[in-house]
Amino acid sequence: MGFLWTGAWILVLVVHSSPIQAFPTPEGSQDKPVHNKELSAERPLNEQIAEAEADKIKNIYSPAFLSENKPGESNYSFVDNLNLLKAITEKEKNEKERQSVRNSPYDNKLNMEDVDSTKNRRLIDDYDSTKSGLNHKIQDDPDGLHQLDGTPLTAEDIVQKIATRIYEENDRGVFDKIVSKLLNLGLITESQAHTLEDEVAEVLQKLISKEANSYKEKPNKPTSKTESQSGKIPEKVIPMAAVQDGFANGENDETVSNTLTLTNGLERRTETYSEDNFEELQYFPNFYALLKSIDSEKEAKEKETLITIMKTLIDFVKMMVKYGTISPEEGVSYLENLDETIALQTKNKLEKNVTDNKSKLFSAPSMKGHEETDSTKEEAAKMEKEYGTLKDSTKDDNPRGKTDEPKGKTEAYLEAIRKNIEWLKKHNTKGNKEDYDLSKMKDFINQQTEAYVEKGILDKEEADAIRRIYSSL
Amino acid sequence: MAGRGGRALLALCAALAAGGWLLGAGALEPGAPAAAGMRRRRRLQQEDGISFEYHRYPELREALVSMWLQCTAISRIYTVGRSFEGRELLVIELSDNPGVHEPGEPEFKYIGNMHGNEAVGRELLIFLAQYLCNEYQKGNETIIKLIHNTRIHIMPSLNPDGFEKAASQPGELRDWLVGRSNAQGIDLNRNFPDLDRIAYINEKEGGPNNHLLKNLKKIVDQNTKLAPETKAVIHWIMDIPFVLSANLHGGDIVANYPYDETRSGSAQEYSSCPDDAIFRSLARAYSSFNPSMSDPNRPPCRKNDDDSSFVDGTTNGAAWYSIPGGMQDFNYLSSNCFETTMELSCEKFPPEETLKTYWEDNKNSLISYLEQVHRGVKGFVRDLQGNPIANATISVEGIDHDVTSAKDGDYWRLLVPGNYKLTASAPGYLAITKKVAVPYSPAVGVDFELESFSERKEEEKEELMEWWKMMSETLNF
Numbered sequence: 030m031g032f033l034w035t036g037a038w039i040l041v042l043v044v045h046s047s048p049i050q051a052f053p054t055p056e057g058s059q060d061k062p063v064h065n066k067e068l069s070a071e072r073p074l075n076e077q078i079a080e081a082e083a084d085k086i087k088n089i090y091s092p093a094f095l096s097e098n099k100p101g102e103s104n105y106s107f108v109d110n111l112n113l114l115k116a117i118t119e120k121e122k123n124e125k126e127r128q129s130v131r132n133s134p135y136d137n138k139l140n141m142e143d144v145d146s147t148k149n150r151r152l153i154d155d156y157d158s159t160k161s162g163l164n165h166k167i168q169d170d171p172d173g174l175h176q177l178d179g180t181p182l183t184a185e186d187i188v189q190k191i192a193t194r195i196y197e198e199n200d201r202g203v204f205d206k207i208v209s210k211l212l213n214l215g216l217i218t219e220s221q222a223h224t225l226e227d228e229v230a231e232v233l234q235k236l237i238s239k240e241a242n243s244y245k246e247k248p249n250k251p252t253s254k255t256e257s258q259s260g261k262i263p264e265k266v267i268p269m270a271a272v273q274d275g276f277a278n279g280e281n282d283e284t285v286s287n288t289l290t291l292t293n294g295l296e297r298r299t300e301t302y303s304e305d306n307f308e309e310l311q312y313f314p315n316f317y318a319l320l321k322s323i324d325s326e327k328e329a330k331e332k333e334t335l336i337t338i339m340k341t342l343i344d345f346v347k348m349m350v351k352y353g354t355i356s357p358e359e360g361v362s363y364l365e366n367l368d369e370t371i372a373l374q375t376k377n378k379l380e381k382n383v384t385d386n387k388s389k390l391f392s393a394p395s396m397k398g399h400e401e402t403d404s405t406k407e408e409a410a411k412m413e414k415e416y417g418t419l420k421d422s423t424k425d426d427n428p429r430g431k432t433d434e435p436k437g438k439t440e441a442y443l444e445a446i447r448k449n450i451e452w453l454k455k456h457n458t459k460g461n462k463e464d465y466d467l468s469k470m471k472d473f474i475n476q477q478t479e480a481y482v483e484k485g486i487l488d489k490e491e492a493d494a495i496r497r498i499y500s501s502l
Numbered sequence: 503m504a505g506r507g508g509r510a511l512l513a514l515c516a517a518l519a520a521g522g523w524l525l526g527a528g529a530l531e532p533g534a535p536a537a538a539g540m541r542r543r544r545r546l547q548q549e550d551g552i553s554f555e556y557h558r559y560p561e562l563r564e565a566l567v568s569m570w571l572q573c574t575a576i577s578r579i580y581t582v583g584r585s586f587e588g589r590e591l592l593v594i595e596l597s598d599n600p601g602v603h604e605p606g607e608p609e610f611k612y613i614g615n616m617h618g619n620e621a622v623g624r625e626l627l628i629f630l631a632q633y634l635c636n637e638y639q640k641g642n643e644t645i646i647k648l649i650h651n652t653r654i655h656i657m658p659s660l661n662p663d664g665f666e667k668a669a670s671q672p673g674e675l676r677d678w679l680v681g682r683s684n685a686q687g688i689d690l691n692r693n694f695p696d697l698d699r700i701a702y703i704n705e706k707e708g709g710p711n712n713h714l715l716k717n718l719k720k721i722v723d724q725n726t727k728l729a730p731e732t733k734a735v736i737h738w739i740m741d742i743p744f745v746l747s748a749n750l751h752g753g754d755i756v757a758n759y760p761y762d763e764t765r766s767g768s769a770q771e772y773s774s775c776p777d778d779a780i781f782r783s784l785a786r787a788y789s790s791f792n793p794s795m796s797d798p799n800r801p802p803c804r805k806n807d808d809d810s811s812f813v814d815g816t817t818n819g820a821a822w823y824s825i826p827g828g829m830q831d832f833n834y835l836s837s838n839c840f841e842t843t844m845e846l847s848c849e850k851f852p853p854e855e856t857l858k859t860y861w862e863d864n865k866n867s868l869i870s871y872l873e874q875v876h877r878g879v880k881g882f883v884r885d886l887q888g889n890p891i892a893n894a895t896i897s898v899e900g901i902d903h904d905v906t907s908a909k910d911g912d913y914w915r916l917l918v919p920g921n922y923k924l925t926a927s928a929p930g931y932l933a934i935t936k937k938v939a940v941p942y943s944p945a946v947g948v949d950f951e952l953e954s955f956s957e958r959k960e961e962e963k964e965e966l967m968e969w970w971k972m973m974s975e976t977l978n979f
Contacts (some may be wrong), residue, residue, distance in 0.1 A: 342868035433837070438564055445551070452639045474576070485590050486579050487567060495571065 138452050190223060193234035203349075204229060205344045212341065219334045313422055342367060439494055471499050552632045554858040556625060557671060559589055559662050565628050566594050566658075573635040576649055582657070584736025586685040589662040591734055594631050604653070605890075605910035606882065607832060608875045609742050611655040611839075612868070613735070614750040615691050616829065618664015618681035622847045627658040629756050629861050630868050644869070650877055655742070660731055661690055667937035668851055678850065688729040688908060689749075689815040691826040694736070695725075697835035698763040698826040699826070705765075711776065712904050714834045724888035733831065736836075743908035744839035746875040746916065748788070749829055751843055751848040754803050755795050756812050758784035758843040762819030762828045772811070773820035776903040779918045780878070781817060785842050787874050789815030791866040819843065840916055869952060872916025879938055881949040883907045883926045894928035899935075914945070927949035932958060 075095060195203045210221050343364065350360040450467075478492035487495075551572070557565055570577050578600035581590040593611075595601070603609065612630070614623030618775040634654070650653070656684040659665055661684050676794025683689045701711040715721065722728060722736050759781035765769040775781065795815035802809045811821035817842035819830065846864060883894040890911025897904040898915065899922065907913040907926075915924070917940050929935035931952040938948055 055606065055977055324654055420977065441564065441568045445568040448551075448572045449574055452573075470574075477574075480569075481579065486563070486592065487579060487583075 059288070068477060188228040188232055192223070192236060195229065195233055196236045201221045202344070202348045205341060209341045209345045212338065219337055324387060438491070442491070442495060446495070452502065465501065471502075474499050515812070518523050521940050529594065541908070541975075550636050552629050552634075552636075554629070554861065555627075555814060555854050556621065556857070557658075558667060559626055562624075562628060562658060562662070563592065565589075566592055566631065569594060571637050571651045572853050573638065576638060577631075577635065577676045579792070581923070582738045585661065585663045586730050587663045588655075589666075590659065590667075591660060591662070593655050593657045595653065595655050596631070596634055596649050598650040599674070603742070606861045606880065606912045607651060607653055608745040608880070608914045609653045609655065610745050610872060611657065611742075611747045612750065612873045613660050613747070613829075614658045615659035616661055616749060617751060617850075618659075618661040618666070619678070620682075620750075620752035620847075621665065621668065621669035621851045622744050622934055623844070624659045626664065626750065626846070626864050626868065627656050629703070631658075632863075633865065640779050640845065646875075648768060648869075648872055652872065654872065655744075660735065671938060684729050684731055686729055688732075690729060690731055691829055693727075693729050693827065694827050694829050694832040694886075695836075696763070698761055698831050701761075701835050702765050711835060711902065712838075712905075713836060713906065730868050736832075739833060739837050739839060744833070744837065745914045746784070746871075747833060747839050747841040748871055749841055749843045749926070751845045752847045754807070754845040755792075755800065755815070755848060756809075756822070756828070756845050757789040757795065758845065759785045759816065759830050760819060760834050760842075762825050763842075764820040764824040767824075769824055770808075770811070771820055772818045774818060776901050777834075777840065777916075778818075779839065780916050783918050784871070784874050784916070786814055786841065788842070788844060788867045788871045791870045792863050793931075796865060830884050831856050834903075838914070840854035848905075873943070874916070875914070877943045878915050878940060878945050879922070879924060879948050880912070880914040880945045881947050882911045883913060883950045883952065884911050884951055885897060885931070886951055886957060888951075891928050891931065894926055894931075894952070897925050897927070898924070898925040918942075923946060926952060928952060930954050930956070 035323070143358065191204055191207055194207075195201060204226070211221060344361045345356075346364055350357050351356050355363070448468075453466060453470070475496055478487060478495055481487040482489055482492045534953070551568065553565075562922050569814055570579050573596075576596055576598060578595045578597075579592060581592055581597065583591050585591060597607070600822055612627055634645055634649065635913065638649055663685040664681040664683060665973050666681075666686075673679050695715065697714045702713055703709070704714075711969075722733055725733075728736070760775040760777075761773040764773050792815065794800055796814075808822075811817045811876045819825070819828075828843075830841045830843045833839040844867075847860060854859070883891045885891055890907070890909070890910045892911060894907040894911070894913070895904050895979075896907065896913050896915055898917065901917075905913055905915050919942050922938050922940060923935055924938055925933050925935040931954045934950050934952060936948055937951070938946055940946055
């Protein structure tokens, strides 16, 4: 009998407890949190790069890319300028080298996703349980400069990417291009560019040493005119030399080439540049004069920065000429313009003792002489310098007429307090409680304003003003 | 070749110039005199304390402080954290007992301007706060009832840094480009952990689709990819048991509801969540009061826009276009809060003169949506002694998504009208199921008193002892 009871009891228990198991509870499935850890994992680099390349092409060919897109979508900010840059400058290169290979597999995608270019979804890699949907962030990021959830890549990521790309394309010019773009937009500083170079060199060496046997070592022939791209980094010398021919500056081949042999592997830019670049830079008389005029001791950093920037620009232009993006004549006149404008701007900058020249230098020169924009940019930068560092406070947006502001604000507060007191009085049914409530109110206000000042919700002056108003009631 | 190259170079330079310009144009508006003039003008355009002008960060703060000073009895300002550049993420709370969660009182939030250049939401929320205060003091019964029975949190801007950037742009450059992301360049509405993916996997393989983020605070704080604004909001969501919420955007005109991400990965596909029915109702509760949103003949904002998924001014997120990492779905899958996304204007940053019209168009919608929090079923889960059981699970038969009870044992379950079976359960307790008939509104009160296993065991033991005693007495052993 006892057993019957117990049995019945157990049965009842089971019946009651089964609903608990049937419905999912927050405590259930303890092993699912494992997936959460994967939320921050990244997809293998090759995939990211491959997708970034594909997206780039897609964006170039999509009609919707440059016009206004669906709201609330792509990562519009300066990143999109970078996209545009990359897209345009690499379009030619892609067309030449990759068209046949890449476009066909992606043709279908191009057609399908034409309507909505910036919100592409990859059907591949979709249901991978170890990866979260953060991966799909990459669709908004054709140039591959962003992580899964929209945050910018770290330095190591960039290094890896660049090294891999250089290796794939066997061209050191890739590095120059990428770095100059990064410098353009102020995404990295000069010193970071140097560190980057070293790190990329290291990674590259590793990559190369793996494949060392399959490539023949080509000797460093500075004057060789062959266009062959295979082999190691020193081959930069060759395209440089070839390009030199196009320059109407009437260069001295040997001098220039000697200069260019400085790049053995990926050496420190500043070192080699400062040693040898003067020869090349003699073709930029203004700039050269400027350099000379800089006191090497006091502003060595400035000097180095300038030299490096100049070098980068020159390389960049050379690369474009080499790839036929611009004609040699265009390249020359560009550089001539560059020389003049840069010299001028840099001089002004140095006089003001501002270190962040980069954006100015890169944005100043243009083929069609956008001098107007130069001066306005300077103005804007000036303003930014003066106001940009100020943390947002009530003083921020008030360069003049400061007396208007506090008066207007205090008025508003006064008005609000008046309304409050009125309402409180109306809702006090017991007349004799009025005074009591007011003092209680004052205490409350004092307390609250204190707390608000601490939390950054109120300024000290505002709090004082409010307390003053209340105490005068 | 040269021509193309020339064009490319020109475009490059233009882009560089544009980039430099945009980077260079910092915090200050190019027309400082205009700015000062605007401030002087501000006092003139007021209507009952509401100035229909754009509020920069200082003005935003001032407006909230003014509102608080006017309605100290029912409001409180607080901050959930700081933006990347150090601006406070300000919230104004309206309630008959500000600063306190009254057991049984549902929590509601409005968040605007998550994309800094989508400015209408930000302004509407400032107007709304002032409006609620004014109406309360005028004796508006609807508003009084709302404020007494709800705890309303209003965050006019989740991305104040982006807004400053956007507002500093001149004329046409405003709108699509600058100021959308936070100061780090992160798009906040793609920055939330993508719980949709996990939910979809769980759908296939078995597993929950609610409260998907365990050990939350640690993960959030350690995740370097989350923007400070995102982190602040996640903490906010976890700290306060929000029931209903809306996220205000711009660039189109529609009320958008979960899920925002397609299951298959395609760009567009209706992806319903388990609570599709109530979400459609919630979205319609907003859109039906907004004349342009609910206008069936409204032309699309841009010629080539695809509005095919819009129904009565509402749309499923993924049917419109799929996005990962959005705040809306994060709310639904990590907490009890149901959130929708309201797109309020074709132009992201329209001219100031239009703000008054946007307010008129959205005023009733904003109030109507607020009232939706008082629907479905609500109540308390307690034990037999009357102590609240926190984190109990409340599940609804037929809807594969559970909610949990808050610290005081209180829960709220939004539901469309119908007959339901609700089950409350908690570890160590015997679950109880109750039948409920739910009208459109107000919410039906259903409380649960759960018996714990140990209590039950004790009962049974006692009964057993009683029986044994009786038997032994009868049979004399």
